[in-house]
Amino acid sequence: MGTFQIKEESTVYDAIVVGSGAGGGMAGYILVNAGLKVLMLEAGPFFDPAKDALQLRWPWESPRRGASTTRPFGDFDAAYGGWQIEGEPYTHEKGTEFDWFRARMLGGRTNHWGRISLRMGPDDFKPKDNITDAWPITYDEVKPFYDRVDRMIGIYGTVENLHNEPDGIFLKPPKPRLNEHYIMRGAKKSGVTVIPGRGSVLTEALPGNKDRGTCFYCGQCGRACKVYGDFSSSSCLVIPAMKTGNLTVIDNAMVREILSNDEGLATGVSYVNTKDLKEYSVKGKTIILGASACESARLMLNSKSKAHPGGIGNSSGLVGKYLHDSTGADVGGFLPQLLDRKRYNEDGVGSVHIYSPWWLGDKKLDFARGYHIEYWGGMGMPSYGSFHGVQNYNHLATRTDGLPQESGGYGLSLKNDYRRFYGASVGMSGRGTALARKENYCEIDPNKVDKFGIPVLKFNYTWTNEEVKQAKHMIETFQEIMHNMGAVITSNIPDESQLYGLATPGKIIHEGGTTRMGDNSNTSVLNKWGQAHDCKNLYVVDAGPFVQQGDKNLTWTILALSMRTAEYILQEKKKLNS
Amino acid sequence: MNRRDSLKALGLIAAGSAAALSNSSCDSPTKPTKVVGDEKLPGVQDFEHERTQALYSEQYFDKHEMATIAILTDLIIPKDDNSPSATEVGVPDFIEFIVKDIPSHKLPIRGGLKWLDVYAQKKFSKAFVELSKENQTSILDEIAYPSKAKPEVSQGVSFFNLMRDLTSSGYLTTKEGISFLGYAGNRPGVWNGVPEDILKEHGFDLA
Numbered sequence: 038m039g040t041f042q043i044k045e046e047s048t049v050y051d052a053i054v055v056g057s058g059a060g061g062g063m064a065g066y067i068l069v070n071a072g073l074k075v076l077m078l079e080a081g082p083f084f085d086p087a088k089d090a091l092q093l094r095w096p097w098e099s100p101r102r103g104a105s106t107t108r109p110f111g112d113f114d115a116a117y118g119g120w121q122i123e124g125e126p127y128t129h130e131k132g133t134e135f136d137w138f139r140a141r142m143l144g145g146r147t148n149h150w151g152r153i154s155l156r157m158g159p160d161d162f163k164p165k166d167n168i169t170d171a172w173p174i175t176y177d178e179v180k181p182f183y184d185r186v187d188r189m190i191g192i193y194g195t196v197e198n199l200h201n202e203p204d205g206i207f208l209k210p211p212k213p214r215l216n217e218h219y220i221m222r223g224a225k226k227s228g229v230t231v232i233p234g235r236g237s238v239l240t241e242a243l244p245g246n247k248d249r250g251t252c253f254y255c256g257q258c259g260r261a262c263k264v265y266g267d268f269s270s271s272s273c274l275v276i277p278a279m280k281t282g283n284l285t286v287i288d289n290a291m292v293r294e295i296l297s298n299d300e301g302l303a304t305g306v307s308y309v310n311t312k313d314l315k316e317y318s319v320k321g322k323t324i325i326l327g328a329s330a331c332e333s334a335r336l337m338l339n340s341k342s343k344a345h346p347g348g349i350g351n352s353s354g355l356v357g358k359y360l361h362d363s364t365g366a367d368v369g370g371f372l373p374q375l376l377d378r379k380r381y382n383e384d385g386v387g388s389v390h391i392y393s394p395w396w397l398g399d400k401k402l403d404f405a406r407g408y409h410i411e412y413w414g415g416m417g418m419p420s421y422g423s424f425h426g427v428q429n430y431n432h433l434a435t436r437t438d439g440l441p442q443e444s445g446g447y448g449l450s451l452k453n454d455y456r457r458f459y460g461a462s463v464g465m466s467g468r469g470t471a472l473a474r475k476e477n478y479c480e481i482d483p484n485k486v487d488k489f490g491i492p493v494l495k496f497n498y499t500w501t502n503e504e505v506k507q508a509k510h511m512i513e514t515f516q517e518i519m520h521n522m523g524a525v526i527t528s529n530i531p532d533e534s535q536l537y538g539l540a541t542p543g544k545i546i547h548e549g550g551t552t553r554m555g556d557n558s559n560t561s562v563l564n565k566w567g568q569a570h571d572c573k574n575l576y577v578v579d580a581g582p583f584v585q586q587g588d589k590n591l592t593w594t595i596l597a598l599s600m601r602t603a604e605y606i607l608q609e610k611k612k613l614n615s
Numbered sequence: 616m617n618r619r620d621s622l623k624a625l626g627l628i629a630a631g632s633a634a635a636l637s638n639s640s641c642d643s644p645t646k647p648t649k650v651v652g653d654e655k656l657p658g659v660q661d662f663e664h665e666r667t668q669a670l671y672s673e674q675y676f677d678k679h680e681m682a683t684i685a686i687l688t689d690l691i692i693p694k695d696d697n698s699p700s701a702t703e704v705g706v707p708d709f710i711e712f713i714v715k716d717i718p719s720h721k722l723p724i725r726g727g728l729k730w731l732d733v734y735a736q737k738k739f740s741k742a743f744v745e746l747s748k749e750n751q752t753s754i755l756d757e758i759a760y761p762s763k764a765k766p767e768v769s770q771g772v773s774f775f776n777l778m779r780d781l782t783s784s785g786y787l788t789t790k791e792g793i794s795f796l797g798y799a800g801n802r803p804g805v806w807n808g809v810p811e812d813i814l815k816e817h818g819f820d821l822a
Binding site: 088093100115211222382385426427444447448456 | 660717752
C-alpha cells in the first residue's frame with residue numbers, strides 16, 4: 038500500500054449535499070433548479086429504479102425464494118443495506134437497545150419505503166399534552182411546503198377535514214381489498230376511524246410531469262418502481278436534478294468529516310471512496326447534511342476542530358440527543374370468512390389502501406399522544422416463509438374434509454390447507470409517537486472504528502412507561518377490532534413482561550431528533566430553518582431536525598422541511614449578493 | 616405519462632395489447648421450475664451474486680440425506696390430479712440451497728434426519744428410506760401433529776415442523792406452486808376494487 042494521500046479538488050461548489058435520500062434529494066433538487074452548482078455525495082452505489090428495481094420478478098427467480106438473507110425485507114426489496122452492514126458496526130450502552138437501519142444507495146431508504154405519506158398536524162408541531170416538546174414552527178408555516186410537495190411528487194388520499202390529520206392535494210385513492218372491508222366493519226364497531234390511505238403513488242397521471250409513469254397496480258412499491266410511479270428520491274428528485282446539468286453526483290463516497298476554518302465556518306468535506314479506498318476532499322460554500330438522522334449526527338460529532346472542539350454544530354452538546362423512533366406493535370390472524378376464497382388479482386398499490394388516523398385526539402389516557410394503524414393481509418405474492426408455522430393455526434378453522442381437527446399434518450390434506458388458508462390472513466400494526474428524550478441518544482464510541490477508520494456510533498435508548506402503555510393500548514384495541522371483524526388471532530398476545538410487543542427502538546425505521554431545531558442555541562442544535570446555531574453555512578435536512586415526531590411517518594415532513602430549508606438558503610444567498 | 620405509456624416504458628406492450636399479459640404465467644405446470652443459476656439479475660449486488668454462486672458450488676447434504684429429504688418432501692406435498700409433487704418441482708434442491716443460505720437451518724435438518732433414521736431403526740430395524748410407505752407414514756403420524764404427539768418424540772416434532780416449513784416455501788414459490796394456490800397478480804393491471812359479485816357474497820354494500 039502506498040502512502041496516505043488526499044486528493045483535493047479545486048472546484049468550490051455552491052453547496053455540497055451529503056446523502057441522496059428524501060432530505061438530500063429535495064435540497065439538491067431545489068438548489069440546482071435555482072441555478073446553483075451542487076455536489077451530492079452518496080455512500081452507496083448509483084441506483085436507478087428504471088434499471089435496478091427487481092419489480093415484477095417471480096419468487097422462483099430468487100434462489101432463496103425471496104428470503105431475507107441479504108436484504109432484511111427480502112431478496113427483491115430495493116434497500117441495499119439493513120440493520121447490520123458488514124464492516125460498518127455500531128455499539129450499545131449496556132442494557133439498552135437500538136437497531137439502526139441504513140440503506141447505502143442513491144435515494145437511500147426512499148427506494149423501498151411504504152410510501153405512506155402523512156402530514157404532521159397542528160397539534161404535532163404544538164403539542165397539547167404537557168409532556169412532549171413544541172417545535173419552533175407551526176403547521177401553518179409548513180403547510181405551503183406540504184402543498185408544494187403534494188403537487189410536485191403526487192399523493193393519493195381523500196379530504197376528511199380531521200383536525201390533526203391535515204388534508205393535502207390528493208389523487209384518487211385505491212379502493213379497499215376484501216379483507217379491508219372486513220377491517221372497516223370491525224373497526225367501526227370498535228369506534229375506530231378508518232379512512233382511505235395516503236400514499237405517494239401516482240394512481241393518476243401527475244399534472245405537469247412527463248417523466249413519471251402511472252401506477253399499474255403490482256403492489257410492489259417496496260421493490261422500487263421502474264416507471265417511477267411512486268416516490269423515490271432517486272427517480273423523482275436526484276435523477277431529474279442531474280438533468281439540469283447543475284448537479285454532480287459522486288456515489289460510493291463515504292463522508293469522513295466536515296472541514297471548517299478558524300472562524301468555524303464549514304469549507305467542505307473529506308470522503309473516502311468505498312471501492313478503491315482513496316481519500317478526497319471537496320470544497321463548498323454551504324454544506325447540507327441529509328445522511329439520515331444518526332449518520333448526520335455521527336458526521337458532526339466526528340468533525341472536531343479548534344473552533345468546534347465538541348464536533349461541528351455541537352456547542353449545545355445536543356448533537357445525537359433526543360433520538361426517537363416510532364413505537365410499533367402488531368396483531369395478526371386470519372378471517373375464516375375468507376377461507377377458500379375466490380381468486381383474482383388484488384395486488385393494488387404497494388402503499389396502504391386504508392388506515393386509521395389517531396381517533397382519540399387529546400383525550401386523557403395513561404400515555405402521551407397516540408398512534409395510527411396500518412392494516413395488512415390478503416392474496417399477496419407467495420414468498421419464502423409465507424406459509425411457515427401452519428401447525429400453529431390450521432386447527433383453528435373447522436375442517437370441511439372430514440379429517441380430524443388436528444394442527445400440522447402432511448400429505449394431501451395439508452396441501453389443501455395451504456390453498457384453503459391462502460389469502461385469508463389479516464392483521465394490523467400500530468405506529469405511534471415515542472417521546473423525544475434527551476436521555477435517548479447516540480454518541481461516538483471512544484473505542485471503535487468502522488472499516489474506513491471512521492469512529493462509530495454507540496446507542497443508548499430505553500423506552501419509558503409512556504411507550505409501553507401505548508403498546509398495551511394498541512394490543513388491546515387490535516384484539517377488539519379482530520374480534521369485531523370475526524377474525525381468529527394467531528399471533529402471540531404479548532404481556533407486560535414482553536412490553537406488550539413494543540418493537541425494539543429503531544425497528545420501525547423512523548428515527549429522528551438527533552439535531553433538533555429550536556430558537557434557543559443552548560437547547561437546540563439548529564435554528565428553525567435547519568441551520569446550525571454555531572455554523573451558519575451548515576444545514577441538516579433529514580429527520581435530525583425533528584423536535585418531536587407525531588405518529589405520522591416522517592418522509593413527507595422531511596421533504597417539506599428540506600424544501601423550506603433549501604429556499605431559505607437561496608434567500609440568504611440573495612441577501613449576500615444584494 | 617398515462618398507464619399505457621407506463622407499460623410501454625416497461626416494454627410490456629410493445630407487441631400488442633396488455634391483455635396478452637394477463638395469461639402469461641402459470642401456463643406450463645408440468646415443466647420443472649428453472650431456478651436462477653449463474654445469471655446475475657440487474658439490481659442484484661455483486662456481493663449477493665458472488666455469495667449465491669459460492670453456495671451453489673458447495674454440497675451440504677450427502678446422497679442418503681438427499682434421498683431422505685426427497686421422500687419426506689413428497690410425503691408432505693404429494694402429487695394430486697392437478698398439481699405435481701414436491702420433488703417434481705425441485706424442492707429437495709431448494710432445501711439443499713436454503714440451509715446453506717440460512718445456516719441456522721443446517722444442524723436442525725441434518726440432526727433431525729439422523730433422529731429420524733435412529734427412530735426408524737428402533738421401530739422397524741431399517742433406515743427411513745428403506746421403510747415401506749406404510750411404515751414411513753406411521754412415523755410421520757407420530758411427529759406431524761404437534762398437539763397430539765407424545766413427549767418422547769418432541770425432537771422429531773420440531774424437526775418435522777421445520778421440514779414442513781421449508782417444503783412449503785420450496786413448493787409454493789414455484790410456478791407450479793403459485794398456479795396451485797391461484798395467486799393471480801404480479802402483472803400490470805388496473806385495480807378497481809373487489810369484484811361486485813364477491814362483495815355481495817360477503818355481505819358488503821356496493822359503494
